Amino acid sequence: MTDFSQANVPDQTGKCMVVTGANTGIGFAAAKVLAERRARVLLACRDEDKARAAMVRIRDNVPRADLGFVKLDQSDLDSVKAAAEVIAREPRVDVLLNNAGVMLPPLQRTAQGHELQFGVNHLACHALSLLLVNKLTETPGSRVVVTSSVAHKRGRIDWVDLDAHQSYNRSDRYAASKLMNLVFALELDRRLRAASSPVRAIACHPGVAATELSRHLPVVLRGLWPLAGVFLNDAEQGAWPALQAATWPNAQGGDYYGPQQRFEMAGPSGPAKATVVARDPETARRLWDVSVQLTGVDLTL
Numbered sequence: 001m002t003d004f005s006q007a008n009v010p011d012q013t014g015k016c017m018v019v020t021g022a023n024t025g026i027g028f029a030a031a032k033v034l035a036e037r038r039a040r041v042l043l044a045c046r047d048e049d050k051a052r053a054a055m056v057r058i059r060d061n062v063p064r065a066d067l068g069f070v071k072l073d074q075s076d077l078d079s080v081k082a083a084a085e086v087i088a089r090e091p092r093v094d095v096l097l098n099n100a101g102v103m104l105p106p107l108q109r110t111a112q113g114h115e116l117q118f119g120v121n122h123l124a125c126h127a128l129s130l131l132l133v134n135k136l137t138e139t140p141g142s143r144v145v146v147t148s149s150v151a152h153k154r155g156r157i158d159w160v161d162l163d164a165h166q167s168y169n170r171s172d173r174y175a176a177s178k179l180m181n182l183v184f185a186l187e188l189d190r191r192l193r194a195a196s197s198p199v200r201a202i203a204c205h206p207g208v209a210a211t212e213l214s215r216h217l218p219v220v221l222r223g224l225w226p227l228a229g230v231f232l233n234d235a236e237q238g239a240w241p242a243l244q245a246a247t248w249p250n251a252q253g254g255d256y257y258g259p260q261q262r263f264e265m266a267g268p269s270g271p272a273k274a275t276v277v278a279r280d281p282e283t284a285r286r287l288w289d290v291s292v293q294l295t296g297v298d299l300t301l
Contacts, residue, residue: 002270012039021100074124084131155179200253207259209238
């Protein structure tokens, strides 16, 4: 399907969806549509006040929305592990939608000392996904959705300096983290299939969407960024690939979805293109091994 939009999202009655970073931008847009389709939606966010304000906004449009809050700070692996324990207490979980991330911040570090984009965008996603696989296994047709970016196409993983102790270019580190997201999603699906797991891992990217991720852009670009919502995607359109990955009945494990227009930067959702590096099994194995070492979390079924 090459023209998927929110109009194609089927009824989700009885399902439970976890959306990370759901208080704003693409995460909020996806959570709102899922609530409209009658899913129970858990907003997994760092800031509880912002998450509860987002829940009020959703209920303004969906008065009977079934919503919950989960404290999740992806810059702290202890918080990730605690969030997974809370989520696992739900009667069922159908989809984990890994949406939260950071883009182009000045050099910062997570609670465990990792470069922020590497830690938040990849390591936290790796850990949360694997910690919830067994819970997802309880529900037929369950999915892990991982959000990558068109920036993955220029991503290069600096294996010698993963945590940017030697050098830091914020754009290069962002692209590398988004490459890691796609490598991880495809490798997770390979490993799930090899284990005959019913869980599917699916990747997506939003194209170029005007969201709060722009807050670390240079001042000049930040002023122009709202135009992305006019000429490219707004947050609602940017959520379409994530919604396709999370809800489209024909989605298969290992699929990758993104916008179909303007070089994958805008428009309705459909199949996206992953680079050769993103699909390389040796790169995937190497990233998996180092991620297990740094997070202490591996796939155990």
